[in-house]
Amino acid sequence: MTISPPDRVLVVGAGLAGLRTAAELRARGFDGHVRVLGAEQHLPYDRPPLSKELLSRPDPVWLAEDLSSDVHDLADDVRLGVHAARVSLSGRPYVETSEGERFEADAVVAATGSHAVRPWPAARTLHTLDDATSLRERLTPGSRLVIIGAGWIGAEVAGVAADAGCAVTVLEAGPSPLARQLGPELGSRTIAWYAEKGVDLRTRAVVTEVGDAVVRLADGGELEAGTVLSAVGARPSTAWLAGAIDLTASGHVPVDAAGRSAHPRLWAVGDVAERVHPVFGAVPGGHWSAALLDPARLAPAMLEVVDEGAADPAPYVYSTQLGHHLTVFGRLTGDLITRGDPVTGPWTTLAFEADRLTGAVITDAPREVAAVRKLLGRGELPRLNRALAVDPATPLKKTLAGS
Numbered sequence: 001m002t003i004s005p006p007d008r009v010l011v012v013g014a015g016l017a018g019l020r021t022a023a024e025l026r027a028r029g030f031d032g033h034v035r036v037l038g039a040e041q042h043l044p045y046d047r048p049p050l051s052k053e054l055l056s057r058p059d060p061v062w063l064a065e066d067l068s069s070d071v072h073d074l075a076d077d078v079r080l081g082v083h084a085a086r087v088s089l090s091g092r093p094y095v096e097t098s099e100g101e102r103f104e105a106d107a108v109v110a111a112t113g114s115h116a117v118r119p120w121p122a123a124r125t126l127h128t129l130d131d132a133t134s135l136r137e138r139l140t141p142g143s144r145l146v147i148i149g150a151g152w153i154g155a156e157v158a159g160v161a162a163d164a165g166c167a168v169t170v171l172e173a174g175p176s177p178l179a180r181q182l183g184p185e186l187g188s189r190t191i192a193w194y195a196e197k198g199v200d201l202r203t204r205a206v207v208t209e210v211g212d213a214v215v216r217l218a219d220g221g222e223l224e225a226g227t228v229l230s231a232v233g234a235r236p237s238t239a240w241l242a243g244a245i246d247l248t249a250s251g252h253v254p255v256d257a258a259g260r261s262a263h264p265r266l267w268a269v270g271d272v273a274e275r276v277h278p279v280f281g282a283v284p285g286g287h288w289s290a291a292l293l294d295p296a297r298l299a300p301a302m303l304e305v306v307d308e309g310a311a312d313p314a315p316y317v318y319s320t321q322l323g324h325h326l327t328v329f330g331r332l333t334g335d336l337i338t339r340g341d342p343v344t345g346p347w348t349t350l351a352f353e354a355d356r357l358t359g360a361v362i363t364d365a366p367r368e369v370a371a372v373r374k375l376l377g378r379g380e381l382p383r384l385n386r387a388l389a390v391d392p393a394t395p396l397k398k399t400l401a402g403s
Helices: 016-027 129-136 152-163 184-196 288-293 295-303 366-375
Strands: 008-012 033-038 077-080 084-088 094-097 102-104 107-110 114-116 144-148 167-172 200-203 207-210 214-217 222-224 227-230 234-236 253-255 266-268 273-277 281-284 316-321 324-330 335-340 347-353 356-363
Touching (some): 008 016, 008 102, 016 288, 016 295, 144 152, 152 167, 184 200, 253 266, 288 295, 288 316, 347 366
Parallel strands (some): 008 107, 144 167, 144 227
Antiparallel strands (some): 114 234, 214 222, 316 324, 324 356, 335 347
């Protein structure tokens, strides 16, 4: 189907991805109508500080200040506290809200982000500004906090709460922290970090029930808790798209490198999208960098403007947890080599397919972060001399094959 560039764009989602989409459309010269719908009552804010700086930064990081982009300056109409219920792509697209309003557009951009998984209603989650405000009030010195899940959020909050004098227990169903994200071998390297902070980490601890002040385990054990935080992951907020477009098994919208879905009037960006990266293939949403940078690919494609931008950066995740800095780039394969000492740190583990670098996990080594970012942002997987790459005394840039 051949369609013309849109005159009216509806951005569903008022977080980082939605704000950046509106900003990129205007930066590319779009002077048509832009409407932004946001489920939360708040103006766009940055989510990573909610966990990383939960107690040290009570005021939100407003994106209007942080990025110098005010959604009210970019959009003709901004509706906050509005929940998208469904989308129709038959004829002229429209989005219907849970309140029964309909908003038509020539193009719809799904940027609704994700939501925290909540298996236990009595447990709190940390995903929104309101979640952070409520949780912050309960983390006082001497209070007891039980965190279910030793992933990114669980580890970050555990360190912050322990530093504030809380008694913290972390229950992880898997064999190690970050086992799903990094694999058990690399995840186990963070176990000692919990002990350093005085956090009681329990792996292979399966939670069966959460009450008002108690957590029950599959082995029959019970833990008393003043506050229980469920940090077992997030899912894309795409229920409103069901039936209008095929979703992946994980609930993401499959899109091409520009954010274009199987329907020419629907685009997706940020946490909701599974985007085809030119180097790394299909990358599910959840990367902060995708919400920040991918709208720069979406906008020119939607407006049919020639874009000669730089190569796509590698997907990455950055975490400050338990007194350490952890960065993950690219795709982690099973062929790993490690630079540095995993026990004492700092260390960098490089992932390979044959002699090509596909990803890395870096702890407490900022120069390595900068080097890997450059290596994986070249537009192709770089070939490295593995014998040189394993030596931490050799700068990574000097391990390029043929250099």
